[in-house]
Amino acid sequence: MSTDVRLLFISGSARKSSYNKKLARLGVAIAEANGIPATFLDLGDYPMPIYDGDLEAEVGPPDQARKLKHVMGLHTGIFFASPEYNSSISPLLKNAIDWVSRVREDDEEPLEVFRTRVFAIGAASPGALGGLRGLNAVRQVLELGVGALVLPEQFAVARAGDAFDEHGHLKDKDMQGKYKAQIQKLARAAHVLHG
Numbered sequence: 128m129s130t131d132v133r134l135l136f137i138s139g140s141a142r143k144s145s146y147n148k149k150l151a152r153l154g155v156a157i158a159e160a161n162g163i164p165a166t167f168l169d170l171g172d173y174p175m176p177i178y179d180g181d182l183e184a185e186v187g188p189p190d191q192a193r194k195l196k197h198v199m200g201l202h203t204g205i206f207f208a209s210p211e212y213n214s215s216i217s218p219l220l221k222n223a224i225d226w227v228s229r230v231r232e233d234d235e236e237p238l239e240v241f242r243t244r245v246f247a248i249g250a251a252s253p254g255a256l257g258g259l260r261g262l263n264a265v266r267q268v269l270e271l272g273v274g275a276l277v278l279p280e281q282f283a284v285a286r287a288g289d290a291f292d293e294h295g296h297l298k299d300k301d302m303q304g305k306y307k308a309q310i311q312k313l314a315r316a317a318h319v320l321h322g
């Protein structure tokens with residue numbers, strides 16, 4: 128596989144003990160164990176105000192949105208681990224995507240950073256459905272909103288408080304295997320798209 132393939136794992140929660148951070152960190156570990164370079168990104172390191180058109184008109188997108196877009200641009204495949212809030216996308220993740228979608232350099236096509244990468248999505252939740260319903264919203268934002276290519280596979284880790292072992296692996300081996308397959312497919316798709 129091309130050494131150009133690099134995967135970025137982003138949690139839609141900045142909470143210290145976030146299950147979605149665990150899922151994103153596990154993704155990095157699985158990728159690296161399979162020879163795929165990968166990075167974990169904490170959205171808590173990119174604090175941004177809630178999107179506001181007046182603020183944008185006055186001072187433009189926040190520097191953190193530019194920095195986040197830059198890091199996204201260094202990777203060819205991006206995985207979002209998004210918690211479900213009231214059956215929808217995490218507001219932290221939505222706000223980050225909204226701001227990044229407003230950053231455009233002079234030589235760029237609209238939404239270029241989203242349209243030139245491959246995405247995959249998953250969720251973790253203490254609930255019985257694992258945040259599965261929220262992934263519909265995540266997919267809608269990415270596919271319809273910013274024109275991203277999102278792999279059809281997705282999965283949700285239910286009862287997340289008891290789903291990870293002491294090494295951060297999923298206790299359910301089938302689920303761990305599904306995650307690994309999804310990551311390998313994300314890397315292959317990024318390779319096909321980026322050479």
Ligand SMILES: Cc1cc2nc3c(=O)[nH]c(=O)nc-3n(C[C@H](O)[C@H](O)[C@H](O)COP(=O)(O)O)c2cc1C
Nearest residue numbers: 140142145146147210211212213214252253254258
């Ligand atoms: C406002 C709010 C709404 C929530 N709605 C849902 C929901 O619809 N489905 C669900 O599975 N969990 C829901 N949860 C629980 C979250 O999944 C839980 O807080 C989870 O731990 C958040 O993700 P994190 O562990 O990555 O921070 C909700 C939590 C909050 C605070």
